[in-house]
Amino acid sequence: MMPSILALMPMLVIGFGALALMLAEVLTDAKTGLAVGTAVVLFTAAAFACAGWMVGPENLGDAAVFAPWLVFDRFTLFFEVLLALSGALAALVAGGYLREHGIDRGEFYAILSFSTLGAMMLAAAGDVLMLFVGLETMSIGAYALAGFRRGSPKSAEGALKYFLLGSFAAALMMFGFALLYGATGHTDLAGLHNALASESLRSPSIVIALALVLAGLAFKVSAVPFHMWTPDAYEGAPTPATAFMAASVKAGGFAVLLRVLLTVFGDERSASWATGWPPVVALLAVLTMTVANLVAGRQESIKRMLAYSSIAHAGYLLVGVVAAIRAPAQAQSAVLFYLATYSVSTIGAFAALVLCGSRGAEVVSYEDLAGLGRRHPAVALPFAFFILSLAGMPPMAGFFGKWFVFKAAMDAGLHGLTVIAFINSVIAAYYYLKVFVFLYMREPAAGAPIAKPMWSGEVVTAIALCAFFVLLLGLAPGAVLDAALAVGGAG
Amino acid sequence: MPNYILYAIPKILIMVGFLFNVGGILTWVDRRQSAMIQDRVGPNRAVIKIGKFELRLWGLLHPAADGVKFFFKEDFMPPKADKLLFSLAPILAMIPVLCLVAVIPFGDTVCPDALIQTVGNVTQLPNIARSGLCTFDPRTGLQPIDLQIVSLDIGLLFVFAMAGQGIVSAAISGWSSDNKFSLMGALRASSQMVSYEVTLGLSVVGALMIYGTLRLGDMVRWQSEHAWGIFVQPVAFFIFFAALVAESKRIPFDLPEAESELVSGYFTEYSGMKFGMFYFAEYMEIVTSSMLVVTVFLGGWGLPFVHRDGITIAFGEGMLAQLPLPHLVVTVFGVLAFFIKTLTLCWIQTFVRWSLPRFRYDQLMGLCWKVLLPVSLANIFVTGVVWLLLDMAPPFVGNMLQLVGDATQGFVAVLVTFLVGSAVFGLFRSRTKDPRIIGASAELVRSAGKSPQSPMQA
C-alpha cells in the first residue's frame, strides 16, 4: 500500500494543501503568507515526486491499483516535478505582484494549485476520461487566472477569448475521442493503442478522430493556427498567471500531446510519415515557428512579444515531437529537457518583468524599458539574463534545450525541418535583442512615463531560483538530461 | 394493448383527476380561508339559480365560474410580445406539474386475485402475507398492480427533472411579455427556483441514503416498516418543505409575483385562459408538492401499525394487539390515507400564507445559500457518520432503534387521534357561547364603541 500512496502523494499534497490554504485565508485573514505557503506546498509535492523517482516507478508496483486511470511512470514523475516547480515559482511571483497591484486575493493561489494538480493529472492520465478531467481542471483554472484582474477589460477580454476557444478545443478533442471510442470500444490509452495497432481495424473515423484530437491539443499548446487566443490572454492576465500559463499549462499540453501521439497514435500506420500525423505536426511546427517569430518582431507590448515567443517555443518543441517517430527515446527526452529549460526561462523572464514595474508604472511596451539598464541595473540584469536564455544564447539553459531538440531532429533525418527551426531561432534573436537595445542603449523620451521597479522578496526569490535552474541546466545539464533520457528509455 | 398500459389509464385518471379537482378546490380554499382569517365572508356570490332554488355551496362554485370566465375573456397579447414564446409559456408551466405525478404512489401494490375471492357461492375478502408479495395465480394471469402510474428506477430524480422544467416557463413568459415588471418577475423567479432547486435536491440526499432507493414506492415501504421520514430526517423534512414552497413560489417566497412591487410578476401581461393556466398550475403545484412530501417524509400511503396483513401494534419485540384485515380493506385504507394526508398538507400550505410575512429578496437568497444549503450539506454529512457508526454498533442498538421507530408510529397515531378529535369538537362547539370565536375585528369595533354587527362584509 505504501508505494501506491507515495505515487499519489504529489497530487494529494497539492489538493489538500490548496484546501488548507483556502481555509487559512478565510480563518486567519492573513494574506501575506499565502504565496510562500503555496510555494511550500508545491515544493513539497515536487519533493515527493522526486522521492517517487528515487524509489523508481517499477518499485511502485501497487500504484497499478490506479490503472488504467493514472499511470505513474518516469514520464509522469518528470512532469510532476516540472509542473510543481513551475507552479511554485509562479506562486512566488504572484506573491509580490498581487500585493503590489492590489488584487491580493487568496483565490489566486487555490486556483493555481488546483490548476497545477490538473496538469499533473493530465500528465499521468492513462485513460481518456482522466485525461479530460485533468485537461478541464487545468484549463478552467487557467481561464480564471487569465480573468483574475477583474477591473481590467483587457483581462476580461483575454479570459473570455481563452475560455470560449478553449472550451471549443476541448469539445473538438472530446468528439475525437468519442469517435475513437466508437471505432474501438476503448477509452484507456493502452487499449486504444492496441486496437489501433491491430491491422484489422481500418475505420475512416480514426482519421477524423486524429484530426480532431490534434486540433484540440494544438490549441492547448497554442500552435499556429490555433494560437489566436494566446497574445490576448497572456497580455490581459496578471503577469504571474501569464508565467503560469506559459510554463505549466504548456508543459501539461505537451505532456498529453506526447502521451497521445506516441502512445495512442504510436502505431506503425498512424506514426508513419506517409500515412499518419507526422507531416501534419511538422507543418504545424513550421507554421508555428515562422508565424510566431515574424509576428513577435512586430509587437509593441513586451507581454505580447513574450506571448509570441512562447508560441514560437511551442514550434521548436513540435519539431522534437515529430522527431520522436524516428528516434523516440532521444527526441522525447530532448522535448522534456527543452520544456524544463523553457519553463524556468520563461517564468524567470516574467518574474523579472514584474520586478521592472510597479503599480501605475508597469512595463507595458518597449518604450517603458528604455534606459532601465542604467537607472536600475539590478532589475534590468535578470530580465536581460532570462531573455538571453529564451533566445538560446550558449551558456544558458535555452541553448542546450534547442541544441538537443535540433540534434534529435537531425538524427531523425528531418534536415529540412531542422534548418527551418534554426533559421527561425535566428529571426527570434531580432526581437530578443530589441529588448537589450531598449534596456541599455535608449533613453526615455522627455516627459514619457517611466517604469519604476518594485521590490518584493518573493519575486526576488523566484528570480534567484529561476536563475539558478537556468545556470544549472546550462552549465551542468547532466542530471536533468539523464533524467529526461531515463524517461525516454523507459517510455 | 399490453396490460400495463391498460392498467395505467385508470391510474392516470385517478391522479390527474385528483390533481385537477383538488387544484380547483384549493383556489376556493385559499380565498375562503383568507377571508376567514381576515374576518370577512369571502367569495360567496357564485350561484346557480333555478327558480327560487339557489345553489351556493359556500362559494364552491367560484372555481367553476372562474374557469368559465377565463375561457371567455379576451386573450390579450402585448403587441411587441414574442408571440410563439408568449403562448408556449403557460403550456410549459402546466406540463411538468402533470408529468410529475406519474411516479408518485398512492397506494400499496395490489394483488388483484387476492382482492375478492369467490369459492363456490361464498364471496370472501382474503388476507395476504405481511411480506407484501402477491401469490401469483397463473390461471387468472393477473399481475400485481402498483398503485403508481409508473414505477421508475430513477423515481425521485424524475421528479426533480420535471420540477426543473418549470423554471423555463417562468423565464420565457417574463421575457416574451415585453414588460419590465414581467422581466423582473421572471428574473426573480428563475434565480429563486434555480437556487432552491439545489437545496431541494441536496436536502433529501440524507433521506435517500437511509431509504437506499430512489423508487418512491420503496421509500414508503421502508417508512411503514421502520419510522416515518419526518422522524428519521427531521432537518431534511423542514428544508425540503421550505424549498418546495419556494419552488412553487408561494408566500413567504412569492417575491416573483409580489403584487406590491411587480404587479403580478412574470405573468402580468397574461389574461384569459393563459393566465388561468399559470394560476392553476400554481395550485396544482401545491398538490404535487404535498404529495411529494407525504411520500418522502410522511409515510405515503402508510398508516401507523397498519401492515399488509392488518393492524399489528407492536413495540420492538413486544406485541400488544393484532387485528388481521382483508387485503381490500388495507388497500382502501392506504389510498385514503395518502389522499387525506395530501389534502392536509395542501391545507397547511394555504394556511402558511397568512402566517408568515413575505421575505425581502436578498433575505430569500441568503436563506437559501447561507442557511438551508449549508444545513442540508451538514445533514448529509451527519447522516453518513451516524450511518457508519450504526453499522459498527452492536445489535442491541438496532433493536433499540426499532423500538423508537415503533414508538414514533404510536406517537403519530395518538397525535392524529387527538387532532382529529379536537377538530371535531371545535366544529361542533357553539360560536355564540365561546367568546373567543368572535373575530378580532369585531372586538375592535366594539371597543371603539360601535355596533358589533358584521364589521366587514366581503
Next chain:
Amino acid sequence: MTIGQVYFYLCAAVALFGALAAVCAKSPVRAALGLLMMVLAVAGLYLSLDAQFLAAIQLIVYAGAIVVLFVFVLMLLGHTPLVGVGDGSPAARILGATGFGAVALAAMILSARNAEPTNFPAALPAGFGSVGEIGRLMFTQTLVPFELSSALLMVAVVGAVAVSKGEKPVIVAAASVLAPPGAAPKPGESQ
C-alpha cells in the same frame, strides 16, 4: 417499423430540429429554447438506450440548470437581437458551414458504413443504467476519476468566485437595459 424505431426517429428529428433552431433562430431566447428542445430529445434517446439515470441527469443539469442560466443571462441583457454575428461575409459563412457540414456528413456516413463495434457486450449486464449500478461503478471501478473530478469542480467554483467577485468591474455596457435611457446607474448598483 417497430415502436422503438418510431421513437428513435421521433427523438432524433426533434433533436435535429432543436439544434437547427438553436443555430438559426434570430432571437437568442428562441435559440436557447431550441437548445432545450434538443436536450430533451437527447434525454429521450438516452431513455431508449436503457440509460434512465443519464436521462434524468440530462434533464436536471442541462435543461433545468444550464439552459435556464442561458435564458437568465439573456434576460439580463434584455431584448437585444443578434447583430453583428460573424464578421466575415455571408459567402465565407456559407462556405464554412457547408465545408464543415460536408466533412461531418462524410464522417458520419463513413463511420456508419465501417461501423464494426469491436468489444461491445452482446447483452446488457443486469442492472444496466440503473441508479444502483451506476453508483456501484462510480465508487469502485471509476473511483479515481470520480474523486479527482472534485478538484475540477473545486477549481471551477473558486474560479467563478475569483472572476466575479472582488474589485468593481469597469462597466462597459451593462445596466442599460433595466435602467431607462439617460438614467445614470446609481452607485452600488453595478453589482
